[in-house]
Amino acid sequence: MRADRNGKYDWLWTGRVLLGLLVLAPVAWVLIYSLLSSLGVLGSFGRGATFSHWFVAFQSGVLWQNILYTLSVSGVSTLLAGALSLGFVLSRAEERNSRSTHLVLCLLLGTPSVVMGFIVYQLLNPGGYLARLAHAIGLLASPDHWPALVNDRWAVGIIVAQTLVSVPLLTLYFFNIWETARIDRFRQLAHTLGATPTQSRWQVACPMLWKQGWSLLLLNFLFNLGSYEIPLLLGRQSPQFLSVLTQRHFGQFDLADRPVAFVLSVVYFILAAGLLWVMLSRRPARD
Amino acid sequence: MTEVMSSPDRRESGTGIRRVLLLAVLLPYLLLALISSGTGWSFPVLKPERVDLSPWTRFLADRDRMGEAFATSLLMSVIVGTVGTVCGLWVGRVVRHSVSSWPRFVIYLPFVLSPVIVGISxxxxxxxxxxxxxxxxxxxxxxxFATSLTGVYFSELWSPRADRLEQLVKCLGGGRWAVLRHAIWPSLSPVIIICFVQAALFSWLDYGLVSVIGGGRVRTMTVMLFGFLREANVNQAAQSAIVLLLPTVAGFAISTTLLRSQRTHSEEFDG
Incomplete structure (x- = not known):
């Protein structure tokens, strides 16, 4: 690890060592340790390699149910957030220069998931503020008649909270693309060629935003997939998000249940790493 | 396009929609403030029976050792922010200049993985x-996680100007510190500040890792907030939420403003 006269290589080597020690080694540990623990090789109950924990986890069908639940709720939240932010940017592109819009987006962006979960709970629970408003205008006789919107079957609360957390980041990113890709100029060109504002919006601006923005949408889906605080506050006991379920199996008093937590951990790791690989390999190369 | 935007009707309807949207966004935060300082708020009343500062006075009286939790969170954020930014600067540079796609994949991994699952493993x-x-x-x-986060930021926002200035400093005989002082800092200072803010905020808001690795002994603001939520102590939960929220909003406001200025700056330089 010798430095050259310009000191260039020791900079790069410092970076490589830090990358290896601080990122690669822990990530490799996470994967290898989870895999070996799920196979019963490591951990308190490590009594030789066995696939029994994997069979137990998958045979009951509960794991599939939780995986599908996590994927679908994260997918719906991402699509909803993507549609809302794309729709807002396409219809009100001029808002990118507005200070008040910027401040509102920062307020939303700066709201931590746990606080957003708390706010959504206070708004949507049967004794919450929306139920009180509905009662005040005569739409609701008692909280029992209020539809279950938190800790509910359809994960409405989780979807609302995840969407609200995602929208500001996506909107700011789409505004940024609008500016850097000079979409205004392309739309102007389309207008001189005879396109209507609606046509230029949907056939010029929208594909340009989508082409550069899809990778952030996928990244957002990955963030939602690993979400913990929001499903913990607003989700049900079953099915559960993978991170909540993993923590539940890990934290239970019955230590024999721990290997199942590592089965979940491996499944989640493969899912997230696979999607990340797809995202990075399909992204256009940087300059 | 301009003719559509400048139409007075549209501008008026735009202002109307804007006000409604603004109100819809701000109302939940107002609700949070009300919950934090209101008492006697049973269904179906729309506002608490009493709104005063007494819940805040009790909260600040530090019966639940909130001061300790605040100081722990703050110290943790400053350490993670500083060390994470310094490490991320080196790591981001490696990723930026790497021909292989593996370093990019590796640096992104903790960025997308669930902290609680990583913490468990x-x-x-x-x-x-x-x-x-x-x-x-x-x-x-x-x-x-902080190194991954800042590494991703540095690798994505690394300014070509920093490389050109570095070459110049080296040609003029500058050493490693001269490069840091005259090339890296002037061209990347907004990104460095953004990275510090983001890494510090990650630590400030982290609950998954603190709850798993800290095992209940490390008391941070998020741990306290979850404790209040479990006890259904709505008043104190709302107060902790506000304490968590304020620096976060300020941090994001600083970050997005700096990002905009960084973009304008690099456009001016490159263009």
């Missing part, structure tokens, strides 16, 4: 190293 290692349930152990695991 690292817990045994922390126990073996005698670092579980400790401040240091929690900070170390948070640093994995």
């Amino acid at each position: 690292l817990y045994d290692l922390m126990v073996r190293l005698n670092l579980s349930s400790s401040f240091l152990g929690t900070v170390l695991v948070q640093l994995v």
Whole structure:
């Protein structure tokens, strides 16, 4: 690890060592340790390699149910957030220069998931503020008649909270693309060629935003997939998000249940790493 | 396009929609403030019977050792922010200049992985190293995520100007510190500040890692907030939420403003 006269290589080597020690080694540990623990090789109950924990986890069908639940709720939240932010940017592109819009987006962006979960709970629970408003205008006789919107079957609360957390980041990113890709100029060109504002919006601006923005949408889906605080506050006991379920199996008093937590951990790791690989390999190369 | 935008009708309807949207966004925060300072708020009343500062006075009286939790969170954020930014600067540079796609994949991994799942898998290692349930152990695991976060930022926002200035400083005989002082800092200072803010905020808001690695012994603001939520102590939960929220909003406001200025700056320089 010798430095050259310009000191260039020791900079790069410092970076490589830090990358290896601080990122690669822990990530490799996470994967290898989870895999070996799920196979019963490591951990308190490590009594030789066995696939029994994997069979137990998958045979009951509960794991599939939780995986599908996590994927679908994260997918719906991402699509909803993507549609809302794309729709807002396409219809009100001029808002990118507005200070008040910027401040509102920062307020939303700066709201931590746990606080957003708390706010959504206070708004949507049967004794919450929306139920009180509905009662005040005569739409609701008692909280029992209020539809279950938190800790509910359809994960409405989780979807609302995840969407609200995602929208500001996506909107700011789409505004940024609008500016850097000079979409205004392309739309102007389309207008001189005879396109209507609606046509230029949907056939010029929208594909340009989508082409550069899809990778952030996928990244957002990955963030939602690993979400913990929001499903913990607003989700049900079953099915559960993978991170909540993993923590539940890990934290239970019955230590024999721990290997199942590592089965979940491996499944989640493969899912997230696979999607990340797809995202990075399909992204256009940087300059 | 301009003719559509400048139409007075549209401008008026736009202002109307804007006000409604603004109100819809701000109302929940107002609700949070009301919950934090209101008492006697049973269904179906729309506003608390009494709104005053007494719940805040009780909260600030520090019966629940909120001061300690605040100081722990703050110290943790400053350490993770500083060390994470310095490490991320080096790591981001490696990723930026790497021909292979593997370093980029590796640096993105913790960025997208769930902290709580990573924490669970690292817990045994922390126990073996005698670092579980400790401040240091929690900070170390948070640093994995902070380095990934800042590494991603640096690799994505690295300015070509920094490389050109570095070459210039070296041609003029400058050493490593001269490069840092005259090339890296002037061209990347907004990104460095953004990275510090984001890494510090990650630590400030982290609950998953603190709860798993800290094992209940490391008391941070998020741990306190979850404690209040479990006890259904709505008043104090709302107060902790506000305390958590304020620096976060300020941090994001600083970050997005700096990002805009960084973009304008690089456009001016490159263009």
